[in-house]
Each structure stands twice: as structure tokens, then as C-alpha cells.
Amino acid sequence: MHQSSVMSIARALASLKLTLVALILLGAGIIYAYIGDERGNLTLVLPLALLSLNLIAAVATHPAFRKWNALLVFHLALTALVLLVAIGRLTYLRGTVELATGEEFSGQLLDSNAGVWHRWKGLEKVRFTNHGFTIHYAPELRRDRTRNEVSTLDDGGKEQILEIGDQTPLVLAGYRFYTTPNKGFAPTFLWTPKGGEPMLGTVHLPSYPIHEYRQAREWQLPGTGIQVWTMLQFDEIILDPNAASDFRLPNEHKVIVRIGQQRHELQPGQAIELPQGRLVYDGLRSWMGYAVFYDWTIHWLLAVSVLIVGSLAWHFWRKFAAKPWNP
Structure with a gap:
């Protein structure tokens, strides 16, 4: 030419x-x-x-x-x-994930939106554990900053404890994890199938306090087709709109569990015997929703x-x- x-x-x-x-x-x-x-x-x-x-x-x-x-x-x-x-x-990459207190992130997101060249293998190697959070509310439910304690391993394999929040991210392998207003209660169950190994899991109820009067969710027992409806019930006021207060677990509560036509009211430690196995209510935890962001540029x-x-x-x-x- x-x-x-x-x-x-x-x-x-x-x-x-x-x-x-x-x-x-x-x-x-x-x-x-x-x-x-x-x-x-x-x-x-x-x-x-x-x-x-x-x-x-x-x-x-x-x-x-x-x-x-x-x-x-x-x-x-x-x-x-x-x-x-x-x-x-x-x-x-942009995504979200929810972790209960004591739960470890293992690379799985609830939802995500990513570019076609994003390398997912990097996210699969990211590990950290949620150790709970504190949030102070002013009157009229005005939310203060979130203080979420997490732990991860440094390059030498030593555990380090960090505090993150809505504006202070946890940065691992280029991925940034921010806390969000999305958080709530998580009843914890121990499911032991007949002839199988026990499995501990949490049920994340709708975000609190935005869904204060809808603290129920349906889920499925692992390895079965059994649908379980679970509702958290307590009488005390957790977040008072007329005074300063802190997000916390209720001092007294019970969970309502419906399996088919059967209805059960459970306190921590109580169990339901089923033909397929044994379901024990282990107790109540909190869960935190995280926003995940990655952009190396x-x-x-x-x-x-x-x-x-x-x-x-x-x-x-x-x-x-x-x-x-x-x-």
C-alpha cells in the first residue's frame, strides 16, 4: 500500500x-x-x-x-x-454476597454482573470470615456507620482482624468488599439426614428493619424435596424509632417451623424428627450483605x-x- x-x-x-x-x-x-x-x-x-x-x-x-x-x-x-x-x-465485576456471623466467604456470589474478560479464578481464591457487626441508629431510625469485623489470612498465613464498613472496604486480590444496609437475622439449623453427615446452615430472613413485619422465609432441606417455612418471632423492640438504639439480636425469641401440615415452635436446641432425618434449631445469628467490586484500571x-x-x-x-x- x-x-x-x-x-x-x-x-x-x-x-x-x-x-x-x-x-x-x-x-x-x-x-x-x-x-x-x-x-x-x-x-x-x-x-x-x-x-x-x-x-x-x-x-x-x-x-x-x-x-x-x-x-x-x-x-x-x-x-x-x-x-x-x-x-x-x-x-x-459487580456483585453481592450475604454471610452470617461466623460464615466464611468461599468465592460464591448471590448475583453478579461482569465483563466478558473477567477472570473468575481470582475470586475463587478469596477467603475471609464475617465476625459480626455493630450499627448505631439515631432517633427516626437514622443509620450510623457500619462497623463489621472480619478476618483473613495474610501472605504469611497469619490471621489478621480488620474492621470494614460502607466506605472502608476489605481488599483481597483486587476485589473490594463493602458492607451495605442489607442485613438481618439468620436462624441456624443442624440437619442430619438418615445415614448421612450433619450439615450446619443458616436461613437468611428478609432484611431488617425494612422488612420488620415479614421475618419469614421458605427454604428446602438439603438433599430432599422437603419445603420448610420458617418465621422468627419476638416481642421486644430492637430498633426504637423514638430513641437511639443499636442493631442486636433479640434477648428472647422463638422460631415457627412449618413442614407440610405440621407446625413446630422451637427454642435453641430443640429438634424435629422426620422420616428423612433430624432437624435441630441451633440458634440465632445475624447476617450481613456485601457489595463486591473489581476494576483493576x-x-x-x-x-x-x-x-x-x-x-x-x-x-x-x-x-x-x-x-x-x-x-
Whole structure:
């Protein structure tokens, strides 16, 4: 291909009309991704890639960039920013997980939204344990910060205890875990099937206090088709809307369990005998909902953004500093 043909193609790619088309496509992609379609990643990445190509072509074909070094740095950094955003959309992850007190995170999320290039193997190696939380409420149920104690192992295999919250994440292998307002009570059961090994599990009731009067949930006994309806019942006021209070477990409670036509009221330690095995109510715990976020480009985006601002300031300073601004 002749050099003149290459330059013609480069000038076409550097066209402002192509810039306008790419920006329109990017806007449409943002709206499409906002709707929630899983294919929204590509509708953002393709316009961003087109914008990057447009910027690179503009740098290669306009002599002004070679005359002004600061302007060249600005556009190269802007190109890097666009590419980082595109790559970030392909590799990011957002998700949620719920853990009861004493429960360990083992890489499983309740729901997630991830880029097509996200490497799930990294998340599967992440481990930490929820040791409970404290939340203070002011009158009218105004929630203060969440203080959640968790533990994990450092690189030397030594356990470390950390406190995280809504704004203070636990960062492991690039994944950031934040506490959320989503939390509640978790009745714990020990299920021993006939001829099998005991299994300890929790039932996460609807979030409290937003679902204060709906503290019930249906679940299935592991390895069976048996549906179990469970409701937590207590009389005391946990969070008083007229006074300052703290989220805590009730001092006295019972759980109502319905299996088929049978109804049981259980205190901790009491059991239900079934033909398939034995179900013991072990006690009440709390559970915390976490928001999970991963995007390795965040720090690079910050660095490139600083470079963009600095190079643009350098360009205008060099362009106007030597000229007197006479009235």
C-alpha cells in the first residue's frame, strides 16, 4: 500500500465526523447498558475503541501535535484513558454476597454482573470470615456507620482482624468488599439426614428493619424435596424509632417451623424428627450483605487523569505565558 493511501486512510479515521459518530454510538451504548442488558459491555467497548482509533489517527496526521509536546502528551493520555475505560468494562465485576456471623466467604456470589474478560479464578481464591457487626441508629431510625469485623489470612498465613464498613472496604486480590444496609437475622439449623453427615446452615430472613413485619422465609432441606417455612418471632423492640438504639439480636425469641401440615415452635436446641432425618434449631445469628467490586484500571485511570490535566495546563501555560496580556 502506497504511503499516500495510508495517509488518506489515517485522515479519514481522524475525521471529526467520525468523532461525532463514535460519541453518538457511545451515548447509545451507555443508555443500552443502563437498561441492564448483559450485552451492554460490547455496546460501550466498540464506540470506545473507535474513539481511540480516531484519537490515534488525529495525533498521527495533525502537525500541531508534533509542534506542541504538551498537546501531544494530552492526546496520548486521552487515548490511554479511553482504552482503559474500554478494557475496564471488559474485565470489571459487580456483585453481592450475604454471610452470617461466623460464615466464611468461599468465592460464591448471590448475583453478579461482569465483563466478558473477567477472570473468575481470582475470586475463587478469596477467603475471609464475617465476625459480626455493630450499627448505631439515631432517633427516626437514622443509620450510623457500619462497623463489621472480619478476618483473613495474610501472605504469611497469619490471621489478621480488620474492621470494614460502607466506605472502608476489605481488599483481597483486587476485589473490594463493602458492607451495605442489607442485613438481618439468620436462624441456624443442624440437619442430619438418615445415614448421612450433619450439615450446619443458616436461613437468611428478609432484611431488617425494612422488612420488620415479614421475618419469614421458605427454604428446602438439603438433599430432599422437603419445603420448610420458617418465621422468627419476638416481642421486644430492637430498633426504637423514638430513641437511639443499636442493631442486636433479640434477648428472647422463638422460631415457627412449618413442614407440610405440621407446625413446630422451637427454642435453641430443640429438634424435629422426620422420616428423612433430624432437624435441630441451633440458634440465632445475624447476617450481613456485601457489595463486591473489581476494576483493576481504577488507579491507572487516576494517574492518566492527572497526566491529562497536567499536560493541558502545561500547554496553555506555554502558549500564553510568553505573550503580555495588555488591556
